[in-house]
Amino acid sequence: MQGTVVRVLWLVATFFAVAIGAAGSAQAGLVTIDFENDATGFYFNGYQSPSSADVVFSSTESRSTDPHDYISIDHFGQGSHGKGLAISSGNPGLGAGLIMDFLKPTDFLSLEFGNDDPDQSFTGLKQVVLTLFSGGLQVGQSIVAPNKNGIMDQNIAYSGQFFDRARFFFIDDFDFPALVNPIVDNVAYQNHTGPGGINNVPTPGGFLLFSIGLLAAYARRKRLVLR
Ligand SMILES: [Ca+2]
Numbered sequence: 001m002q003g004t005v006v007r008v009l010w011l012v013a014t015f016f017a018v019a020i021g022a023a024g025s026a027q028a029g030l031v032t033i034d035f036e037n038d039a040t041g042f043y044f045n046g047y048q049s050p051s052s053a054d055v056v057f058s059s060t061e062s063r064s065t066d067p068h069d070y071i072s073i074d075h076f077g078q079g080s081h082g083k084g085l086a087i088s089s090g091n092p093g094l095g096a097g098l099i100m101d102f103l104k105p106t107d108f109l110s111l112e113f114g115n116d117d118p119d120q121s122f123t124g125l126k127q128v129v130l131t132l133f134s135g136g137l138q139v140g141q142s143i144v145a146p147n148k149n150g151i152m153d154q155n156i157a158y159s160g161q162f163f164d165r166a167r168f169f170f171i172d173d174f175d176f177p178a179l180v181n182p183i184v185d186n187v188a189y190q191n192h193t194g195p196g197g198i199n200n201v202p203t204p205g206g207f208l209l210f211s212i213g214l215l216a217a218y219a220r221r222k223r224l225v226l227r
């Protein structure tokens with residue numbers, strides 16, 4: 001009888017240990033979109049990479065009927081790592097930014113940027129700005145000073161509040177969107193703290209308490225049997 005109880009307890013404990021381990025490994029992954037599996041070409045707003053169904057890419061401009069004026073996937077030489085994603089405004093007098101909509105809870109975002117060459121913009125290039133929104137309200141912002149060499153050798157990142165939209169801009173010396181097409185690559189995102197986040201799975205401490213509870217239940221059962 002006691003042997004059966006021990007066997008059942010062992011099976012239950014093993015099940016929980018395996019389940020906790022599987023949950024941790026499934027949710028710990030950082031997703032990176034490198035655009036290497038994407039088909040080169042021009043796309044309208046609402047582009048999704050085959051590497052991820054969680055992110056939707058759009059230009060901040062939406063007036064043109066020509067896909068050349070929105071999003072292009074291509075090899076941009078030193079401006080990207082292999083294939084990257086470039087944004088156009090569709091209007092030679094207006095700069096454009098990139099909008100990324102996230103379909104799952106997200107609290108970390110990092111991306112690399114290229115084509116940061118001020119000679120390509122009549123009005124210079126002062127800042128690279130990443131702004132995060134949740135439900136339409138701004139929840140965070142990161143700002144990086146570009147090294148202005150036209151080479152993809154810098155990144156910008158945000159970690160903190162939950163967001164469902166990120167907006168990425170090159171800003172010129174007059175605080176307007178720069179007249180140079182931002183290129184992004186290696187867009188990486190993760191959920192650290194929310195439901196299903198990597199820091200929100202059952203902890204070893206929790207599992208220890210569970211195990212102690214099992215042992216206590218077993219001891220109580222054993223006392224009852226001995227009476
Ligand atoms: Ca790439």
Ligand SMILES: [Ca+2]
Pocket residue numbers: 113114116146147148149150151152153154
């Ligand atoms: Ca650079």
